[in-house]
Amino acid sequence: MKILVCISNVPDTTTKVKFKEDSTLFDDSGVQWIINPWDELALTRALELKEDAGNSVDEVSVIHVGGAQTDATLRKALAIGADKAFRIDACAADAYYVAGQIAAYLKENPFDIVFSGIESSDYNGSSVGAMIAEFMDYSGVSSVTSVNLDGDDVILYRAIPGGKQKIKAELPLVAVVQKGIAKEPRIPAMRGIMMARKKPLEVIAATEMEMLTRSVKFELPKAKGACKMIDAGHVEQLVELLKNEAKVL
Amino acid sequence: MSVIAFAKNWNGKFKNSTFELVSYTRNLASQLNTQLIVVSIGEVKEEELKSLGKYGAERIISVNDPQMNTLTSRVYAQVISKLAEIEGADTIVMSDNESGKAIAPRISVKMKAGMASAVLELPVSMNPFVVKKGVFSGKAFEHVQIDSPVKVITIAKNCFGFIENQVDVSIEEFSPNLDAALFKIQVLEEEKQTNKVNLADADIVVSAGRGMRSPDNWGVVEELADALGAATACSRPVSDEGWRGHEEHVGQTGKVIAPNLYFAAGISGAIQHVAGISRSKCIVAINTDPEAPIFGVADYGIVGDVMEVLPKLTEAVRNSK
Numbered sequence: 001m002k003i004l005v006c007i008s009n010v011p012d013t014t015t016k017v018k019f020k021e022d023s024t025l026f027d028d029s030g031v032q033w034i035i036n037p038w039d040e041l042a043l044t045r046a047l048e049l050k051e052d053a054g055n056s057v058d059e060v061s062v063i064h065v066g067g068a069q070t071d072a073t074l075r076k077a078l079a080i081g082a083d084k085a086f087r088i089d090a091c092a093a094d095a096y097y098v099a100g101q102i103a104a105y106l107k108e109n110p111f112d113i114v115f116s117g118i119e120s121s122d123y124n125g126s127s128v129g130a131m132i133a134e135f136m137d138y139s140g141v142s143s144v145t146s147v148n149l150d151g152d153d154v155i156l157y158r159a160i161p162g163g164k165q166k167i168k169a170e171l172p173l174v175a176v177v178q179k180g181i182a183k184e185p186r187i188p189a190m191r192g193i194m195m196a197r198k199k200p201l202e203v204i205a206a207t208e209m210e211m212l213t214r215s216v217k218f219e220l221p222k223a224k225g226a227c228k229m230i231d232a233g234h235v236e237q238l239v240e241l242l243k244n245e246a247k248v249l
Numbered sequence: 250m251s252v253i254a255f256a257k258n259w260n261g262k263f264k265n266s267t268f269e270l271v272s273y274t275r276n277l278a279s280q281l282n283t284q285l286i287v288v289s290i291g292e293v294k295e296e297e298l299k300s301l302g303k304y305g306a307e308r309i310i311s312v313n314d315p316q317m318n319t320l321t322s323r324v325y326a327q328v329i330s331k332l333a334e335i336e337g338a339d340t341i342v343m344s345d346n347e348s349g350k351a352i353a354p355r356i357s358v359k360m361k362a363g364m365a366s367a368v369l370e371l372p373v374s375m376n377p378f379v380v381k382k383g384v385f386s387g388k389a390f391e392h393v394q395i396d397s398p399v400k401v402i403t404i405a406k407n408c409f410g411f412i413e414n415q416v417d418v419s420i421e422e423f424s425p426n427l428d429a430a431l432f433k434i435q436v437l438e439e440e441k442q443t444n445k446v447n448l449a450d451a452d453i454v455v456s457a458g459r460g461m462r463s464p465d466n467w468g469v470v471e472e473l474a475d476a477l478g479a480a481t482a483c484s485r486p487v488s489d490e491g492w493r494g495h496e497e498h499v500g501q502t503g504k505v506i507a508p509n510l511y512f513a514a515g516i517s518g519a520i521q522h523v524a525g526i527s528r529s530k531c532i533v534a535i536n537t538d539p540e541a542p543i544f545g546v547a548d549y550g551i552v553g554d555v556m557e558v559l560p561k562l563t564e565a566v567r568n569s570k
Contacts, residue, residue, distance in 0.1 A: 013501050013521045017388040037502045096357060096364065118350070121501055123384050123391070125366050126345075127354035130322060134358035139433040140322055142351035145495075155437075159496065160347065161259060161449060163441030165319075169434040176351070179488075179503055180495045212363030216379055216392040221527065227534070227544045232553030236565040238533065241549060243569065246531045248453075248510040249477075 001149070001171075002059040003046045004111040006102060006128060007077055008036035008092075008120040009070040019218045026122075026218070035073055037185070038117025040080075044182035045147060046115055047081045055149045059083050061111075065092045065101050071201060078196035079188035085199070090206035094213045095123075099131030104207040106136055112171045113154065118143065118178040129176035138172050145180035251284040251336050252277055255329055255343040255352065256301060256309075258293050264450060266344045268304050268411040273371070273404055274342050275305030275414055281375060286310060286336055290325055291318040295420060302418035304411055309420045319436050320348050326355035328425050333360065333399070345403035346449065353403050362399035369408045386501040386524035406449075407507040407528065448497065451480035453510045456499055456526075458484035460515020460536060460555050464492035469559040470514065476566040482506070484516045500525035515555040518543025535559070 011017075011031045018027040035043070043062060050057040061084040062077040064070060074085040088101045106114070114136075116129030133140030145164065146157040154169045159178065188196070230238045242249040254274035256267045271287060278285035287306040289298060292315050301309060312328055329352065333341055341356055343349040345367040357364035365380045369390070373379045377394050380402060384391045395402075448454065455474040461467065467481075474481045481497060488498035499506055501521040507528035514535045516522060523546050526532065534547035535558050544550045551558055 011385075013386075013524075015385075016520075017385045019389070094363075095354065099354070099358070121386055124382075124386060125364075126350045127357070127364060127366060130351055130354035131358050133323070134326065134355040140351065140355075141434060142322065143347045160439070160441075162445065162447040163439065165436050165440075166438040167434050167436055179498060184489070210361075212357075212361070212395065212397040213365065214394050214396065216394050218384070219381075219390040219392075221387075221389070224546055225548075227547045227550045229550050229552065232551050232558055235551065235558060235561045236568070238549055238551065238562065239565045239569050242510065242531070242533070246510075246548065248531045249566075249569075
């Protein structure tokens with residue numbers, strides 16, 4: 001069985017977001033790049049499934065759409081333990097484009113399970129995984145918090161409002177995963193970093209695709225007014241303000 | 250041309266987010282000078298469907314099929330796309346929740362329709378079609394232009410509110426002929442906590458962080474939540490330590506929420522936490538450290554120990570009722 005994990009390259013979550021060129025472009029000067037946190041958890045879970053001798057997972061690879069500057073992120077994925085990395089050489093314009101590129105690769109190189117993080121922490125589209133499923137005509141399960149293999153079936157838990165559902169799905173499958181899928185992301189060890197240098201990072205030419213959306217401009221949120229302080233000895237004043245001033249009680 | 254709104258039900262019932270969706274799309278259809286069609290999938294009683302008339306749903310198409318009571322994104326996407334083709338709909342809208350996130354991207358691919366998710370208000374412009382959405386987990390906004398003839402958007406919670414606009418409702422039944430092979434996923438069990446307020450839907454959220462010092466101290470958080478009819482939540486370190494379940498983690502990598510009122514108790518206010526709560530209408534911070542960054546984003550603040558302040562607050566809330 002082969003598992004493919006989709007990787008997005010995003011600014012570190014502590015980044016202070018800035019824009020340039022009249023607020024039409026993200027200003028990436030001084031930005032540290034990381035593997036999108038959910039994708040990192042997905043990769044960790046995929047590796048755990050491979051290491052469990054009861055499963056027959058023989059390959060965990062990662063795929064990414066981006067330029068050469070994102071190779072460091074893919075090397076990190078290899079250092080964490082992925083067997084191979086594939087980079088589709090194109091600018092990740094929007095979710096439709098990214099999903100279309102990954103699907104084009106998958107059609108030629110099938111995998112049994114595709115993992116995708118629930119969203120990327122930059123453009124928050126939450127759609128690449130489900131779009132890949134549709135391009136491929138695969139089943140898909142979203143909001144996944146747990147994945148286990150049972151022979152050729154996959155047993156997943158899906159979060160629903162106020163609870164969860166246990167689901168049995170057939171292969172091939174796209175699982176869109178969120179927090180809970182793995183306890184915490186794996187940190188690359190020195191040995192992993194050394195080995196990653198020798199692992200294959202294959203660069204693939206992009207497929208021609210029509211663009212359906214474009215980014216017009218960005219805005220930063222307006223600064224918030226001052227915080228009104230209430231004395232800890234008079235909390236009833238807070239309740240009063242929430243009722244009559246903020247009108248939220 | 251018409252607008253399709255997909256009204257998701259939960260065990261045959263609609264929620265506030267459905268009423269907000271109908272209000273939003275009613276307004277959008279009027280601005281586009283076109284018809285609104287509300288689509289419901291799975292078993293929903295006529296009376297419940299008619300409740301959408303209060304928000305302007307004149308025409309409802311109901312796929313009243315028990316086979317479709319559980320979300321199978323592939324099937325739902327097929328049904329909605331089919332209806333969109335029959336009706337010549339060019340704008341498809343749904344709520345940005347677990348079902349919208351699963352279905353909308355599939356419709357986008359099926360119909361070659363550009364998509365924007367978690368849209369925050371009515372379109373900034375209709376022609377070209379430009380919408381505003383949150384990016385960088387609430388740290389910024391982006392204006393996205395959709396150039397394709399068919400457009401798919403999901404709308405963020407509390408982006409529009411609900412507006413009453415009572416109309417007479419016509420209900421049509423629709424039976425799509427679906428291939429049984431599409432139903433490849435099977436729900437084996439379902440677990441639900443019925444006694445708790447669901448975090449994603451909650452109007453009020455009481456959230457606590459490491460300032461609580463120990464998981465054994467959560468009683469005061471739960472009591473305040475109980476007095477307010479609120480959901481409980483927590484910061485990332487708390488869920489990472491296993492003090493609370495990860496389903497309670499609010500922040501950039503956990504849940505992003507937009508309640509009317511958010512209490513941050515013993516939470517310092519790291520940038521990743523703020524990203525998950527910045528769309529809350531009103532934020533109250535309680536922290537021993539007057540320099541804590543959370544006060545920079547809060548509307549109201551109390552400097553004090555959460556273990557003393559929270560019980561007093563619970564009492565004040567109970568007394569005010």
